[in-house]
Amino acid sequence: xxxxxxxxxxxxxxxxxxxxxxxxxxxxxxxxxxxxxxxxxxxxxxxxxxxxxxxxxxxxxxxxxxxxxxxxxxxxxxxxxxxxxxxxxxxxxxxxxxxxxxxxxxxxxxxxxxxxxxxxxxxxxxxxxxxxxxxxxxxxxxxxxxxxxxxxxxxxxxxxxxxxxxxxxxxxxxxxxxxxxxxxxxxxxxxxxxxxxxxxxxxxxxxxxxxxxxxxxxxxxxxxxxxxxxxxxxxxxxxxxxxxxxxxxxxxxxxxxxxxxxxxxxxxxxxxxxxxxxxxxxxxxxxxxxxxxxxxxxxxxxxxxxxxxxxxxxxxxxxxxxxxxxxxxxxxxxxxxxxxxxxxxxxxxxxxxxxxxxxxxxxxxxxxxxxxxxxxxxxxxxxxxxxxxxxxxxxxxxxxxxxxxxxxxxxxxxxxxxxxxxxxxxxxxxxxxxxxxxxxxxxxxxxxxxxxxxxx
Numbered sequence: 001x002x003x004x005x006x007x008x009x010x011x012x013x014x015x016x017x018x019x020x021x022x023x024x025x026x027x028x029x030x031x032x033x034x035x036x037x038x039x040x041x042x043x044x045x046x047x048x049x050x051x052x053x054x055x056x057x058x059x060x061x062x063x064x065x066x067x068x069x070x071x072x073x074x075x076x077x078x079x080x081x082x083x084x085x086x087x088x089x090x091x092x093x094x095x096x097x098x099x100x101x102x103x104x105x106x107x108x109x110x111x112x113x114x115x116x117x118x119x120x121x122x123x124x125x126x127x128x129x130x131x132x133x134x135x136x137x138x139x140x141x142x143x144x145x146x147x148x149x150x151x152x153x154x155x156x157x158x159x160x161x162x163x164x165x166x167x168x169x170x171x172x173x174x175x176x177x178x179x180x181x182x183x184x185x186x187x188x189x190x191x192x193x194x195x196x197x198x199x200x201x202x203x204x205x206x207x208x209x210x211x212x213x214x215x216x217x218x219x220x221x222x223x224x225x226x227x228x229x230x231x232x233x234x235x236x237x238x239x240x241x242x243x244x245x246x247x248x249x250x251x252x253x254x255x256x257x258x259x260x261x262x263x264x265x266x267x268x269x270x271x272x273x274x275x276x277x278x279x280x281x282x283x284x285x286x287x288x289x290x291x292x293x294x295x296x297x298x299x300x301x302x303x304x305x306x307x308x309x310x311x312x313x314x315x316x317x318x319x320x321x322x323x324x325x326x327x328x329x330x331x332x333x334x335x336x337x338x339x340x341x342x343x344x345x346x347x348x349x350x351x352x353x354x355x356x357x358x359x360x361x362x363x364x365x366x367x368x369x370x371x372x373x374x375x376x377x378x379x380x381x382x383x384x385x386x387x388x389x390x391x392x393x394x395x396x397x398x399x400x401x402x403x404x405x406x407x408x409x410x411x412x413x414x415x416x417x418x419x420x421x422x423x424x425x426x427x428x429x430x431x432x433x434x435x436x437x438x439x440x441x442x443x444x445x446x447x448x449x450x451x452x453x454x455x456x
Contacts, residue, residue, distance in 0.1 A: 003139055003140070004136060004139075006121075006122070006136045007136040007137075007139040007140045008140070009121060009122075009140075010121050010126075010129075010136060010137055010140035011045075011140040011141075013119055013121055013126075014045060014049075014116075014119070014140065014141070015045060017115075017116060017119055018043045018045060018048055019043075021043065021112065022039060022040075022043040025039055026039050046142065046147075049141060049142070049151055050151070052112075052113045052116060052151075052155075053150070053151045053154035053155065054154075055107075055110045055113055056110070056113050056154055056155055056157065056158050057154070057157065057162075058106050058107035058109075058110040059104055059105070059106035059107065059110050059111070059113060059114055059158055060077055060079070060104070060105050060106055060158060060159070060160070060161065060162070061079050061102045061103070061104055061114070061117075061127065061158045061159045062077040062078060062079050062102065062103050062104070062105055062159075062197065062253075063078065063079055063080050063081065063093060063100075063102060063103065063196070063197065063198040063199075064077065064078040064079075064080060064093070064194035064195065064196055064197065064198075065077045065103060065105055065194060065195050065197045065252075065253055066105075066168070066171055066194055066195070067105060067195075067251075067252045067253065068195035068197065068244055068252060068253075068256070068263070069170075069171055069172050069193070069194065069195055070168075070170040070171060070172075071244075071245070071251065071252065072170055073168040073170040073171045074168050074170075075166050075167045075168035075171050075192065076161040076163075076164075076165045076166050076167070077105055077161060077194065078161070078194060079102070079159040079160070080093065081100070081102075082094050082095070082096040082097075082098075082100060083098075092196070092199065093196050093198060093199045096198060096199060096202055100198050100202065101198055101201050101202070101255060102127075102198060103197040103198060103201070103253045103254055103255040103256075104253060104254040104255075105252075105253050105254075108250045108251070108257075111254060113158075114158070114254065117130070117155060117158065126155075127155070127158070127159075130152055130155045130156050131156055131159065133152065133156075137152070138152050167190075167192040171192050172192065172193050173190060173191065173192050174190075174191050174193070175188045175189070175190055175191075176188060176189045176190075176191050197253055197255055197256070198255075200255075200263055200264075201255045201258075201259070203264060204259050204262065204263065204264055207236055207239070207264050210234035210236070211234075211236070211372065211373070212373070212444075215231045216231070216233070216234070216373075217373055218231065219231035219232065219233045220233055220349060220373060224349055224350075224352060224353060235347075236264075236266065236267075237267060238267035238269060239264055239265070239266060239267065240264070240265040240267070240439075241262045241263065241264055241265065241439055241442070241443055242262075242263045242264075242265055243261045243262060243263075243442075244256055244261050244263055245257075245261045246261070249261030259446065260445070260446030261446070262442075262443060262446045278342045278343075278345065278346065279346075280343075280346050280350040280351070280353070280356070281293045281343075281356075281358065281366075282350075282353055282355040282356045282357070283355060283357060284357060284358070285357050285358065285359070286358065286359060286362060286393065287339075287358070287362060287366070288362075288390075288393040288394055288396070288397040289397070290397060290400040290401055291401065292397065294335075294336065294339055294397070295397065295401055297335065297339065299335050300332065300335050303328055303331050303332050303335065304332065304398075304401045304402065306328065307325070307328035307329070307332070307402065308401070308402045308404075310324060310325070310328070311325070311402065326419075329416070329419050330423070332398070333419065333420060333423045333425065333426060334425065336394065336420075336426070337423075337425040337426060337429060340365070340366065340429060341429075343366040343367070344366070344368065344369070346367070347369075348367065348368075348369025348370050348372060348373075349367070349369065349370045349373065349374065350367055350370075351363035351366070351367035351370055352370060352374065352377075359389075360380065360384070360386075361384065361386040361389040361390060361393075362386075362390070362393075363377075364377075364380075364381045364384060364386040365386055365387070365390050368381075368433055368436070368437075371437065371440065372440060378440075381437075382437065382441075387430055391417050391420045391421055392417065394416065394417075394420050395413045395414075395416035395417040395420070396413065398416045399412055399413050399416065
C-alpha cells in the first residue's frame with residue numbers, strides 16, 4: 001500500500017534527522033574506515049529505531065520531577081500535561097500553554113532518543129503523535145506494521161514511571177489533614193511534593209526575556225528617558241537563583257541542563273515603604289561634598305555638630321574621649337549605611353540619566369542595579385576599586401565637616417578611612433554586593449551558554 005502524503009512527510013523527517021546525526025558523527029571519518037561503515041549500519045532507519053525503542057526505557061518525559069527535591073532520591077516522577085490538571089485560581093502548571101516544554105530525566109546518554117521524539121510535524125511533536133497512536137506515524141516508522149506498533153508502544157512508555165508510584169526516604173513528605181479528626185491516621189493523606197519543572201522552565205524563560213532581551217532593554221531605556229514605548233517594563237526585585245546539579249546540571253534533568261542549572265526564586269518578603277523624600281542625586285558632582293547630599297541629612301548634621309562640639313572642647317586623650325568619639329563615628333557610619341541602602345531602593349539605572357553628574361565611583365557605589373543591563377557599566381565596575389575611592393571621599397568629607405577650629409589633617413583622614421574600612425555594617429554591604437555581582441555574572445554566563453545551545 002502506498003504511503004499517504006502525511007506518512008511520507010513523517011518518514012522524510014525521520015530520515016533527515018538520522019542523516020544529520022550521521023553526518024555529525026562521521027565528519028572526520030573516511031568511507032573506507034571500518035568505523036564509518038559501522039555508523040552507516042547504525043543509522044539505517046530500521047536499525048536506529050530498533051535501538052532507540054530499546055534505549056527509551058532509560059528515559060522518562062516528565063512535567064514534575066523528584067531530583068530537584070533531592071539529587072539522590074529514587075522515587076517516581078510524573079508526566080501531567082496542563083490539559084490534564086484541574087483548573088483553579090492559583091498559578092500552577094495548569095496555566096502552561098499547549099506548547100509547554102516537557103522535561104526528561106534518566107540516562108543522559110540516551111537523550112538523542114528524546115531529541116528524536118521532539119521532532120515536529122504539522123505543529124505537533126512526534127511524541128504527541130505517538131501518544132495519539134497515530135497510524136500514519138506508525139506507517140512512517142516501518143513498512144512492517146507489527147514492528148512499527150511495537151516501537152510506538154515502546155516510545156509511548158517514555159511518559160510513564162517505571163513500576164508503581166513511590167516516594168523515597170530522601171524526598172519531601174507531609175501529612176495533610178483531609179478529615180476532621182487530627183488524631184485519626186485515616187483522616188490524613190501523605191503527600192510527596194514534586195518539582196514543577198515545566199513550569200519552572202517557563203518562568204525562567206519569561207524572566208530572562210523580561211530582564212535581558214533587546215526589547216526589554218529598549219523599554220527600560222525609554223522609561224529612563226521619559227519616552228513612550230509599546231513594550232512593557234517588568235521588574236523582579238530581590239530575585240535569587242538556585243543552582244541545581246553543580247558542575248553536572250544534566251544529572252538533574254534536560255531542562256535544568258539547558259538552564260545551566262539556574263532556577264529562579266522570586267522574593268517572598270514583607271512590603272517595604274517608599275520614603276518620598278529619597279530622590280536620585282542627579283545634579284551634584286558628589287554626595288560626599290561639604291556639606292553635600294549626605295551631609296545635609298538631618299541626622300547626619302546633628303551627629304557631626306555634636307562630635308565637632310565635643311572635639312572643640314579639647315578633651316583629654318583618655319579612654320573616655322576615645323570611646324565617645326568612636327560612638328559618634330559609629331553612628332555616622334550607620335547613617336552612611338542607611339543612606340547607601342536607600343539609594344539602592346531607587347529604580348536601577350538612575351545614574352545613566354543625562355543629568356547625573358556623579359563620578360563613576362559613586363555611581364558604582366549607589367546604583368549597583370545598573371550593572372544588570374549596562375554591560376559597559378558592569379565591566380568598569382568590576383575593574384574599579386570603587387570601595388576604596390568611597391572610603392577616601394568619606395574621610396575627606398568628615399575631615400572638612402569637622403574642620404574650622406579643629407586642626408585636622410592626614411592623621412585624622414587615615415583614622416576615618418580606617419574606621420569605615422573596618423565597620424561591620426559597611427563590610428556586610430560590600431560582601432552582599434560581591435555575592436550579588438558573582439550571581440549576576442553566573443546568570444549572564446548561564447544565559448549565554450543557554451542561548452548558544454538553543455541556537456544550535
